[in-house]
Amino acid sequence: MVEYFLIPAVQILIIFLVLLLFVAYATYLERKVVAFMQVRLGPMRVGPYGLLQPIADAVKLMFKEDIVPAGADKWIFMFAPVITMIPAFTVFSVIPFSDSHTTVFGYPVHLYITDVNVGILFVLALSSIGVFGIILGGWSSNSKYPLLGSLRSAAQMVSYEVAMGFAIVSVLIYSRSLSMIDIVNAQKDMGWWFAVIQPIGFFIYLICGVAETNRAPFDLPEAESELVAGFHTEYSGFRFAIYFMAEYANMILISSIAATLFWGGWLSPFPNVKALSFLQVVPGVVWFFLKVFFFMYLYIWLRATLPRFRYDQLMRVGWKYLIPISIGNVILTAVLRLYFRT
Amino acid sequence: MPDEIKKDQPESKPPAPDSAKPAATPPPAGHAPGHPSVSEKKLATKAAAAASTPWTSPLVEEIKKRFQGSVIESHTMVGQNVIILETPSLIEVCKFVRENEIMPCDYLVDVTAVDYPSREKRFDVVYVLHSFKMNERVRLKIYVADNETIPSVTAIWPTANWLEREVFDMFGIKFSGHPDLKRILLPEGWKGHPLRKDYHLQQMDDEWVKANLNIETGQ
Amino acid sequence: MADVEEKVITALHDHDTFLDSSELIINMGPQHPATHGVYRVRLHLDGEKVLGAESYIGYLHRGVEKLGEHGDYRHYGPILDRMDYVASVSNNLGYCEAVEKLLGVQIPPRAQYLRVILTELQRIASHLVWLGTHAMDIGAMTIFLYCFREREKILNIFEKYFGARLTTNSFRIGGLQFDTYDGFEAECLDFCNDFPRRIAEYEQILSDNRIWIGRTRGIGILKAEDAIALGVTGPVLRGSGVKFDIRKAFPYECYADLDFDIPIGEMGDTYDRYLVRNEEMRQSRRIVMQAIEKLPDGPIMGKVTKVIRPPAGEVYHAIEAPKGELGFFVVSDGTTTPYRTRIRPPSFVNLQALPPMVRGQLVADVVAIIGTIDIVLGEIDR
Numbered sequence: 001m002v003e004y005f006l007i008p009a010v011q012i013l014i015i016f017l018v019l020l021l022f023v024a025y026a027t028y029l030e031r032k033v034v035a036f037m038q039v040r041l042g043p044m045r046v047g048p049y050g051l052l053q054p055i056a057d058a059v060k061l062m063f064k065e066d067i068v069p070a071g072a073d074k075w076i077f078m079f080a081p082v083i084t085m086i087p088a089f090t091v092f093s094v095i096p097f098s099d100s101h102t103t104v105f106g107y108p109v110h111l112y113i114t115d116v117n118v119g120i121l122f123v124l125a126l127s128s129i130g131v132f133g134i135i136l137g138g139w140s141s142n143s144k145y146p147l148l149g150s151l152r153s154a155a156q157m158v159s160y161e162v163a164m165g166f167a168i169v170s171v172l173i174y175s176r177s178l179s180m181i182d183i184v185n186a187q188k189d190m191g192w193w194f195a196v197i198q199p200i201g202f203f204i205y206l207i208c209g210v211a212e213t214n215r216a217p218f219d220l221p222e223a224e225s226e227l228v229a230g231f232h233t234e235y236s237g238f239r240f241a242i243y244f245m246a247e248y249a250n251m252i253l254i255s256s257i258a259a260t261l262f263w264g265g266w267l268s269p270f271p272n273v274k275a276l277s278f279l280q281v282v283p284g285v286v287w288f289f290l291k292v293f294f295f296m297y298l299y300i301w302l303r304a305t306l307p308r309f310r311y312d313q314l315m316r317v318g319w320k321y322l323i324p325i326s327i328g329n330v331i332l333t334a335v336l337r338l339y340f341r342t
Numbered sequence: 343m344p345d346e347i348k349k350d351q352p353e354s355k356p357p358a359p360d361s362a363k364p365a366a367t368p369p370p371a372g373h374a375p376g377h378p379s380v381s382e383k384k385l386a387t388k389a390a391a392a393a394s395t396p397w398t399s400p401l402v403e404e405i406k407k408r409f410q411g412s413v414i415e416s417h418t419m420v421g422q423n424v425i426i427l428e429t430p431s432l433i434e435v436c437k438f439v440r441e442n443e444i445m446p447c448d449y450l451v452d453v454t455a456v457d458y459p460s461r462e463k464r465f466d467v468v469y470v471l472h473s474f475k476m477n478e479r480v481r482l483k484i485y486v487a488d489n490e491t492i493p494s495v496t497a498i499w500p501t502a503n504w505l506e507r508e509v510f511d512m513f514g515i516k517f518s519g520h521p522d523l524k525r526i527l528l529p530e531g532w533k534g535h536p537l538r539k540d541y542h543l544q545q546m547d548d549e550w551v552k553a554n555l556n557i558e559t560g561q
Numbered sequence: 562m563a564d565v566e567e568k569v570i571t572a573l574h575d576h577d578t579f580l581d582s583s584e585l586i587i588n589m590g591p592q593h594p595a596t597h598g599v600y601r602v603r604l605h606l607d608g609e610k611v612l613g614a615e616s617y618i619g620y621l622h623r624g625v626e627k628l629g630e631h632g633d634y635r636h637y638g639p640i641l642d643r644m645d646y647v648a649s650v651s652n653n654l655g656y657c658e659a660v661e662k663l664l665g666v667q668i669p670p671r672a673q674y675l676r677v678i679l680t681e682l683q684r685i686a687s688h689l690v691w692l693g694t695h696a697m698d699i700g701a702m703t704i705f706l707y708c709f710r711e712r713e714k715i716l717n718i719f720e721k722y723f724g725a726r727l728t729t730n731s732f733r734i735g736g737l738q739f740d741t742y743d744g745f746e747a748e749c750l751d752f753c754n755d756f757p758r759r760i761a762e763y764e765q766i767l768s769d770n771r772i773w774i775g776r777t778r779g780i781g782i783l784k785a786e787d788a789i790a791l792g793v794t795g796p797v798l799r800g801s802g803v804k805f806d807i808r809k810a811f812p813y814e815c816y817a818d819l820d821f822d823i824p825i826g827e828m829g830d831t832y833d834r835y836l837v838r839n840e841e842m843r844q845s846r847r848i849v850m851q852a853i854e855k856l857p858d859g860p861i862m863g864k865v866t867k868v869i870r871p872p873a874g875e876v877y878h879a880i881e882a883p884k885g886e887l888g889f890f891v892v893s894d895g896t897t898t899p900y901r902t903r904i905r906p907p908s909f910v911n912l913q914a915l916p917p918m919v920r921g922q923l924v925a926d927v928v929a930i931i932g933t934i935d936i937v938l939g940e941i942d943r
Contacts, residue, residue: 038702038703039706039710040706152609216700219700226925228593304703306770307701307767307776308776308925309775309776310925311924313772420663420665421662449789450792451886451888451905454903454905468890470877470888470890474803477811499790499792501791501913504909504912505910508909512626528619536624537626541627
């Protein structure tokens with residue numbers, strides 16, 4: 001009873017709260033990093049170095065009026081942000097932060113909520129649901145800019161998910177398991193991160209990840225200079241905040257998956273090299289978060305550097321380059337794997 | 343009409359020595375006698391006219407030759423050439439000015455108007471033209487009466503589209519043959535044409551506040 | 562050439578939409594992040610493709626031309642500051658010169674050189690605002706702040722000299738109000754010496770960036786003959802390959818003594834206009850450096866009476882403002898009040914070229930094309 005309900009419940013609560021904090025401070029991180037790249041300071045007023053800014057933002061958004069446009073499909077309009085947010089947070093239940101475990105009151109407690117044997121499939125399935133929230137939000141707003149934004153978003157997410165799936169398949173060929181834990185352990189056994197073995201897959205995943213999270217330079221669904229704010233133009237107050245949180249949660253999620261699948265999750269660099277074994281003094285969970293932080297930084301860096309793609313160019317990149325390359329990569333990987341059967 | 347203008351020269355003698363011949367500056371000159379405006383009174387005592395000398399060039403000669411009686415006069419004022427035309431010949435002359443070999447003015451810089459309410463033909467409509475070939479400019483000018491419709495030059499210079507709309511908006515001069523003649527800067531429901539001299543600066547504002555805010559004036 | 566406009570009009574009627582679906586009409590503006598003010602363009606869309614566009618302007622109309630007829634000649638200057646508010650120095654220059662021409666006043670050489678220095682700095686500042694906002698419209702947001710960093714230096718010089726950063730007004734009919742402050746030349750030279758490095762930085766971020774090239778190459782092509790027919794001026798005209806610059810064609814102030822080039826584009830697309838403006842910034846820097854080197858001593862005010870009363874007559878005077886040909890048609894009736902002050906705003910005429918340029922492009926390109934024309938609504942609507 002305790003093992004199956006109470007401990008997971010407490011774990012879920014803790015991870016959810018920590019995640020919320022991470023999401024909040026991801027916005028802070030983004031604002032600060034972008035600010036430093038743009039020769040300015042970023043938030044400085046709320047708390048020391050603006051550290052309380054995310055909390056101030058959350059409080060502000062919570063107390064803002066919740067506006068539903070006239071003619072909007074009210075219920076869908078109200079639920080659409082939630083549809084986007086729930087999968088973004090749920091997926092973290094299968095992300096292994098570390099394999100270390102302790103015992104609390106005689107029960108083993110892991111640093112992940114659960115290890116499903118279809119882990120990565122679960123991730124892909126759930127993260128696809130998020131797009132419904134975006135489409136429905138844009139559609140139900142009864143406004144033209146959100147409609148265009150949500151249509152762009154749907155097309156973009158659907159097409160980039162394909163290439164992303166293939167990139168992940170090329171990893172699965174090596175790991176021979178869908179379980180996230182097993183994937184990390186496979187990297188441990190091989191002694192190499194999959195990013196080294198699968199560089200093409202890694203880069204495709206990285207690009208698709210940016211596109212999946214609607215981040216620059218693929219931020220067309222919310223391209224502010226074209227579509228005002230894209231699918232969430234009509235949203236205000238906390239519903240807007242939910243979309244915002246979902247976006248950042250997705251960013252963290254994509255970074256976590258990238259860290260797990262390609263950068264060895266909680267593993268230290270070169271886990272099999274004896275000379276570097278001192279790195280294992282640092283707990284795995286720290287390695288994991290360092291890797292996640294790196295990918296987050298990469299996203300922010302991209303946003304501060306690159307102009308935005310145009311819709312047709314984005315589609316061209318997706319369908320004409322990424323998908324064929326990723327398919328080729330899967331075939332190549334399979335052939336190599338078959339040939340050098342181990 | 344040109345005679346009338348020359349007749350109504352301001353009483354004062356232009357001080358500039360080289361403008362001993364009657365200054366052909368229509369702006370102050372065109373006022374009908376008997377209705378001196380405030381500015382005209384000042385003018386009568388203090389005015390001096392910028393030196394304007396008659397201008398002849400192959401282009402003007404050619405226009406005069408081809409379109410008999412179309413040129414009212416041509417002069418140079420502060421180094422700028424002006425041809426004053428009869429309204430009916432405007433389109434033919436413009437076409438010629440654009441296509442001719444001597445000084446092809448393929449570029450329309452500006453279209454604007456000036457209002458002289460006391461004149462019989464109260465508006466000057468001014469076309470500023472530029473010739474890339476000669477790197478020279480010339481102003482064409484016509485006199486237009488209130489409620490007179492003049493032909494649009496949009497077919498010759500597409501630039502004229504918005505410029506003529508603005509003239510219509512601000513002066514109420516109608517252009518025939520314009521593809522989309524409607525107000526451009528002011529809203530559709532605006533009353534009057536603000537750049538006419540008889541349009542008071544606060545007129546619309548006062549009307550609006552009276553109608554909407556029930557106060558006497560917004561100033 | 563007349564069919565340029567016709568194309569626009571027919572575009573609104575031929576329903577060549579995909580799968581014969583009905584077209585989507587979308588209002589871009591007057592409140593939209595990419596319309597650079599209160600400009601409204603009504604787009605007829607087939608999905609994301611633009612079938613046609615109609616411009617609606619006038620939201621910022623303040624009756625500047627009418628106001629000019631209600632004050633004395635000198636009262637008009639501060640009003641003009643509010644016209645093209647990112648290049649107010651140029652506005653004042655155009656007006657002062659027009660009246661000076663009418664008066665027949667020659668302004669002293671020192672004033673001429675100072676005017677040139679200040680207007681060229683203003684041109685750089687204006688182009689920096691353009692580059693920043695244009696890049697931000699296309700999604701490169703960092704460049705915006707980089708551009709504003711450099712613009713800040715110019716505005717600091719302006720603040721010290723004019724006492725204002727945006728609505729600068731020290732050009733007087735006949736010369737200048739103030740002489741320079743101590744260290745003005747050094748500060749200008751400081752900026753000029755630093756500036757090439759900065760432009761190189763912008764170009765490093767944008768010029769070879771594949772996304773940037775993809776977003777601007779071949780977008781909003783305006784051929785030379787169409788550009789002339791539509792009457793565009795300034796960098797838009799030069800981007801189309803027409804070598805026309807008022808500073809060279811009808812030199813005013815001391816431009817005839819200064820050495821500079823007029824950059825022109827080849828294809829007349831958005832990328833060419835971007836290159837042209839970048840090069841113009843470099844040329845402006847050259848002009849400023851030369852002018853500071855040659856800056857003569859002497860009075861800064863010509864012989865102008867206290868009360869300005871130009872002789873009756875009319876004059877059309879144009880200068881090369883950052884956005885194109887800024888013309889002033891001043892009619893005097895011999896009194897102290899201008900009889901008519903017509904302003905020929907460059908953005909107004911350039912904006913006419915938008916509908917032909919956006920037809921057949923995508924929504925995202927509309928944003929790029931509005932940006933590339935470089936409009937300022939304060940000037941369009943006056």
